[in-house]
Amino acid sequence: xxxxxxxxxxxxxxxxxxxxxxxxxxxxxxxxxxxxxxxxxxxxxxxxxxxxxxxxxxxxxxxxxxxxxxxxxxxxxxxxxxxxxxxxxxxxxxxxxxxxxxxxxxxxxxxxxxxxxxxxxxxxxxxxxxxxxxxxxxxxxxxxxxxxxxxxxxxxxxxxxxxxxxxxxxxxxxxxxxxxxxxxxxxxxxxxxxxxxxxxxxxxxxxxxxxxxxxxxxxxxxxxxxxxxxxxxxxxxxxxxxxxxxxxxx
Numbered sequence: 001x002x003x004x005x006x007x008x009x010x011x012x013x014x015x016x017x018x019x020x021x022x023x024x025x026x027x028x029x030x031x032x033x034x035x036x037x038x039x040x041x042x043x044x045x046x047x048x049x050x051x052x053x054x055x056x057x058x059x060x061x062x063x064x065x066x067x068x069x070x071x072x073x074x075x076x077x078x079x080x081x082x083x084x085x086x087x088x089x090x091x092x093x094x095x096x097x098x099x100x101x102x103x104x105x106x107x108x109x110x111x112x113x114x115x116x117x118x119x120x121x122x123x124x125x126x127x128x129x130x131x132x133x134x135x136x137x138x139x140x141x142x143x144x145x146x147x148x149x150x151x152x153x154x155x156x157x158x159x160x161x162x163x164x165x166x167x168x169x170x171x172x173x174x175x176x177x178x179x180x181x182x183x184x185x186x187x188x189x190x191x192x193x194x195x196x197x198x199x200x201x202x203x204x205x206x207x208x209x210x211x212x213x214x215x216x217x218x219x220x221x222x223x224x225x226x227x228x229x230x231x232x233x234x235x236x237x238x239x240x241x242x243x244x245x246x247x248x249x250x
Contacts, residue, residue: 002059002078002079003059003160003161003162003163003165003203003210004128004130004159004160004161004162004203004210005165005209006209006210007059008130008204010075010080010081011056012054013081013105014054014061014073014105015054016083017081017083017084018051018097018099019051019052019053019054019063020050020051020052021050021051021099022048022049022050022051022099022100022101023047023048023065023098024047024098024099024100026042026046026095026096026097027043027093027095027097028041028042028116030091030095032112033094033095033107033109033112033114033115033116034115034117035115035117037117042071045069045118046071046097049065049066050065051063051064051065052064052065057125057127057160058126058128058129058158058159058160058161059075059155059159059160059162060072060074060120060122060125061074061075062120070118070119070120071118072115072116072117072119073115073116075109075114076109076111076112076113076114076115077111077113078111078113079107079111079113079114080107080108080109081105081107081108082108083104083105083106084104085106088108092109093106093107094106094108094114094116095107095114124155124156125155125156126154126157126158126159127140127158128159129159129160129161129165129196129197129200130160130197130200130201132158134190137189137192137193138189140157140158141157141158141189141192142181142182142186142189143182144181144182145180146181147178147179147180147181147236147237148170148175148177148178148180148184148192149167149170149177149178149236149237149239149241150237152169152170152196153166153239160200161196162210163239163240163241164211164216165196165199165200165203167215167242167243168199168211168213168214168215169192169195169199170192170248171214171215171218171243171244171247171248172214173188173191173192173194173195173196174244174247174248175188175191175192176248177236177243177248178234178236199213214226218231218244219231219242224246224247226244226247227244227246229245229246229247230245231243231245232244232245
């Protein structure tokens with residue numbers, strides 16, 4: 001599933017291929033992807049508007065327009081944006097914007113789990129995980145009896161952290177994923193924030209991505225690449241979770 005790094009790369013595609021262009025028409029006929037809008041509603045609203053910005057918070061993406069209307073976009077589980085390509089087979093281009101210069105941009109999504117909607121509410125999203133301040137991280141993450149991994153995955157706490165990034169950051173910080181969030185002192189919370197931001201920076205480098213860090217190699221081998229101890233597997237926050245039995249014992 002796309003996490004913050006994949007969403008940022010998608011935002012860059014939107015910025016390159018949409019910003020500064022005028023909307024000629026929109027194919028919004030997929031009622032499931034465009035819910036709750038009926039077919040033609042997004043097309044009618046967006047027609048003639050100029051795209052002025054491509055923004056992201058966490059995994060949420062949106063295009064700003066000169067009409068003050070935002071078009072919110074979400075990649076779902078496996079979606080991607082494709083610019084100026086041939087029509088995809090089997091109607092896998094679920095939502096397409098054509099511009100007056102003849103170019104177009106499509107949300108390509110085999111599984112049909114992406115979304116496109118007007119002026120989506122983002123007030124429930126926490127701060128972006130790549131930018132969260134130390135004080136805000138301490139306040140938001142270090143509270144409650146919930147497992148710290150479940151807290152990291154809560155998009156109202158931090159926006160953009162998914163399963164792979166959470167496991168990698170906790171492993172780097174040597175913190176067990178099931179440790180109650182409120183039990184972490186400021187020093188451990190600060191270390192977790194530093195490692196989380198480092199994981200995101202690494203994932204944003206060319207050739208990087210979620211699940212391509214050192215801990216991913218541990219998951220494949222079943223042993224910690226740092227100390228050689230076996231990994232444990234369980235479910236935390238509804239997600240499959242791995243951790244080192246020696247270095248993440250508590």
